[in-house]
Structure formats: structure tokens, C-alpha cells
Amino acid sequence: MSLFIDLHAIQSVPPSNINRDEDGSPKSTTFGGTRRARVSSQAWKRAMRNDFADHLDDSELGVRTLRMVDQIAARITTLDAAIDGDAAQQRATEVLTATGIKVEKVKPxxxxxxxxxxxxxxxxLFLSNPQIDALAELAVTTVGKIDRKAAKAVLSKGNSIDLALFGRMIADAPDHNVDAAxxxxxxxxxxxxxxxFDYFTAVDDKQSDDNAGAGMxxxxxFNTATLYRYxxxxxxxLEKNLGDPEAVARGVEAFVRAFxxxxxxxxxxxxxxxxxxxxVLVTVRTDQPINFAGAFEExxxxxxxxxxxxxxxxxxxxTRTYTAFDAAPAASYAVTSRAVDGLDEVAATLSLRDLVTTLGDETRARLGAS
Incomplete structure (x- = not known):
């Protein structure tokens, strides 16, 4: 049975420029014939991943970097202090290349x-910390050439929660792709x-007394906006990517809190x-996810x-969508700092802490986690 957790939020942001375009302007879009503020999904996913570090162990997280060789080499020297930096770099390159991922030298x-x-x-390249550790161990324990089958096997398991949620795409080695949950x-x-536009000036603390001008x-x-987030x-x-119902529940908890x-x-x-x-409106669905951006076309x-x-x-x-398409969710919850007329008819009101706990427990129950 399919299971989706949808999150909808109304969030007001004062004067700000939290996500800039190539000209330094706040990102925007046209919707319903009018110009609207916009914050890219990439920017908010990055913020969410950073938030995970406050609630999840390093073993449940990953690293996304161009310099993955350095990450593996550092683990190699930790496992075997006798291997110097250059040898660790060489061995890290060999084990990463064995997975099918291309590595190139960049000259200064x-x-x-x-x-x-x-x-x-x-x-x-997005790898989980357990995958980085496993590649380093393979590099240290293998004498001679790294076995390609063994190297590839490392990336077929041990996904971290953030990797399982946000996915991985590797053009060089598509068999290591992970569908985002x-x-x-x-x-x-x-x-x-x-x-x-904010016109600003800065005063030079050490300017001469006869200089009344600005140092800069x-x-x-900037803009101000009330945002709909989904x-x-x-x-x-997520269960397919992680393989462990308890890890799935922890992933749901981390995602909801970070969102x-x-x-x-x-x-x-x-x-x-x-x-x-x-x-915040959170719904548990067994049919399909539903984005309610259409509420704001006007x-x-x-x-x-x-x-x-x-x-x-x-x-x-x-409410209109649920009625017209027989699309009522299996469960609905709300977190609100505002009095909302009729909310009790739509969702159960919880605190943030109780919402996270409830969704985690409900995921465990539905997946049969012990």
C-alpha cells in the first residue's frame, strides 16, 4: 500500500532576500497572472539537510561534494596511520573509480x-557516511587491485536518511542512482x-572630523512575502531506500521537523x-500526494x-478537493499559532513536538517497526 505524508505551510517573511537569482535579486515567478515571491526547492532542501545534523547521528547522514576522494582518503588514514597522505589519495581514487564513478585531477x-x-x-557526489567508511575499509583491506564487484556492492546498501530522502543521481554510474523519497x-x-530596494550607508569609524560623507x-x-510551502x-x-522501518520513522520525524x-x-x-x-497542515495519504498551490492562483x-x-x-x-475528488486523507494534523475557524473539522491540532512524535509512531505502526 502506498503511503504519503503531505506538508503544507503558510509562512510570512519580513523584508528579506533569502534566495537570490543571478543578479542578486530575490527569486520570483509569475503565477495567476501576477508576480510572486519564490524560494527555490533547492535552497530550502539545503536548509533542511543542515537541520538534520541537530537531530540525527553522523551515521545517519551523508556528504555531498566534488572532493569525495579527500573524504575517503581521510578515513583511510584514520584506519591505517601507516598510509601517508599521497598513498591514501591514490588508494581513495582507485576504490572510487572501481565503483564506476569517474575521477579527474584538477591542477592549480x-x-x-x-x-x-x-x-x-x-x-x-552524494554518499552516506557508512558508504564512505566502507569504501575506505575496502581500500585498506584489499591487497592489490580493488575488486569492482566489491566496490559497487558498497554503494548498493547503507544509504543515509538524507540520501534516502533527497536521492542521488550519478550520470557516470546510473546503477548507483537512488530515487528521492x-x-x-x-x-x-x-x-x-x-x-x-534598500539604500544603505556605512560610516567609517576613523574618518576625520571634517568628513561628513559615508565610507560606503x-x-x-528585497521583498516581503507570505509564502505557501509544500x-x-x-x-x-523511503522504506525501499533504507530497508529499516525504524530508520524510516526517524527519517519522517527529521523531515517533518526540518521542513x-x-x-x-x-x-x-x-x-x-x-x-x-x-x-502547518500535515496529511497522511494512501492514494497520492496533492499540492494545494491552486488555492493562490488568484x-x-x-x-x-x-x-x-x-x-x-x-x-x-x-476541503473542495477532498469533496470533488473523494480525496479525503487518512489522517490530518495541524500546528498553528493563529485561531482558525472550523479547523477542528479538518485536522487535529497538535504542538510541533507532538506532531513529530505522532507521525513517527504512525509510520512505525504502519510499517510494523518494533
Whole structure:
């Protein structure tokens, strides 16, 4: 049986620029004929992965880097102190190449005395810490040439929770791909947005008394937005990727908590814009995930109160969808800092801590975890 956990959030963000485009402007999109604020899914997934480190052990996490050879080499020298740095690098390259993943040498740029030659993969490579450890152990314990079958076998098991959730794609070795169990939508402004510019000055603390000018001037673009955020976890795929019901439950708990509490850090020192959602709706579904962005195709009128109306529109869209398509969820929960009319008819209200515990326990029960 399929099992999905859908998360919907309404979150207001004050003046900010948490996710920039190539020009340094806050990302945006056109939806329903009006310009909206946007925060990319990649930015928020990165913030969520960083949040995992506060709640999961290193053995449940992974590393995504171009310099995976360095990661493996460091583990090799830890396992066998007799292997020096150059030998560890060579052995790490051999064991990674044996998996089918290409490695290339990068020479330092001319006139760059601070950069040494190093090895990198053709694209960012995502491996779990247990997989990195296992490759290092294989490199240390194997005499002579690394067995390709043994090296490939390392990457067929031992997925970390973050790797199982967000997946892995390796063009060089597609047999090591991992289908993502989670999908995160781009956060979307529920209302029309107009870019604004902050003209700022900085004063030189040591300027002369007769100098009234600024030491620096500039502008930074920002916006304010009430966002609709959506993500879903395919629990069945997560179980396939992890193979352990208890790890799946811990993955669900970590994902739900991180989705709610994390935020991309762009320009945070400038704007101090960290907020939490005002409203979160979580549904457990056995048919398919459903994104309710259609609730905001018609931009919310700011004169009516963006957060309150956005919550109302979200719940209205959910109710209409459930009725029209016989799509009521198996269970619904809400976390809210606002009084919401009629919420009791739609979802059970919980605290964040109770929500995380409830979803983890429900996952364990459905998967038969001990």
C-alpha cells in the first residue's frame, strides 16, 4: 500500500532576500497572472539537510561534494596511520573509480600558490557516511587491485536518511542512482509582490572630523512575502531506500521537523528574517500526494490580512478537493499559532513536538517497526 505524508505551510517573511537569482535579486515567478515571491526547492532542501545534523547521528547522514576522494582518503588514514597522505589519495581514487564513478585531477590555476592539485568527481557526489567508511575499509583491506564487484556492492546498501530522502543521481554510474523519497516544491508567494530596494550607508569609524560623507554606500534588493510551502514524503520509497522501518520513522520525524523549522540563510545577517510558519497542515495519504498551490492562483488581497486569508484559502482548497475528488486523507494534523475557524473539522491540532512524535509512531505502526 502506498503511503504519503503531505506538508503544507503558510509562512510570512519580513523584508528579506533569502534566495537570490543571478543578479542578486530575490527569486520570483509569475503565477495567476501576477508576480510572486519564490524560494527555490533547492535552497530550502539545503536548509533542511543542515537541520538534520541537530537531530540525527553522523551515521545517519551523508556528504555531498566534488572532493569525495579527500573524504575517503581521510578515513583511510584514520584506519591505517601507516598510509601517508599521497598513498591514501591514490588508494581513495582507485576504490572510487572501481565503483564506476569517474575521477579527474584538477591542477592549480596559474599564479595561485595557495591551491594544490586535487582530485574531483565530474559532478557533486552524494554518499552516506557508512558508504564512505566502507569504501575506505575496502581500500585498506584489499591487497592489490580493488575488486569492482566489491566496490559497487558498497554503494548498493547503507544509504543515509538524507540520501534516502533527497536521492542521488550519478550520470557516470546510473546503477548507483537512488530515487528521492521526498519532493519539495518551490515556496510561492500567496499575493502579488513588488521588488523594493534598500539604500544603505556605512560610516567609517576613523574618518576625520571634517568628513561628513559615508565610507560606503550601496543598495540591496528585497521583498516581503507570505509564502505557501509544500513538500511530500513517499514513505514506501523511503522504506525501499533504507530497508529499516525504524530508520524510516526517524527519517519522517527529521523531515517533518526540518521542513517546519528550517529556513535558507541568504542575507540573514542583513535582515534578521528568521520566522516560523503561522500554520502547518500535515496529511497522511494512501492514494497520492496533492499540492494545494491552486488555492493562490488568484492573489490574496493584502488589505484583508495576508496570513489569515492565506490560511483560509488553503483550508478551503483542501476541503473542495477532498469533496470533488473523494480525496479525503487518512489522517490530518495541524500546528498553528493563529485561531482558525472550523479547523477542528479538518485536522487535529497538535504542538510541533507532538506532531513529530505522532507521525513517527504512525509510520512505525504502519510499517510494523518494533
Amino acid at each position: 590555476r596559474k599564479n595561485d600558490e595557495n591551491q594544490d592539485e586535487y582530485s574531483k568527481t565530474g559532478a557533486l 521526498a519532493q519539495v516544491a518551490h515556496a510561492l508567494g500567496t499575493h502579488a509582490v513588488v521588488p523594493e 554606500i550601496g543598495t540591496v534588493e 513538500a511530500t514524503v513517499n514513505v514506501s520509497v 517546519i523549522t528550517s529556513m535558507p540563510t541568504g542575507k540573514r545577517n542583513t535582515f534578521a528574517n528568521k520566522t516560523l510558519p503561522s500554520f 492573489a490574496v488581497d493584502p488589505k484583508q490580512g495576508l496570513t489569515t486569508v492565506s490560511i483560509k484559502e488553503l483550508l478551503g482548497e483542501a
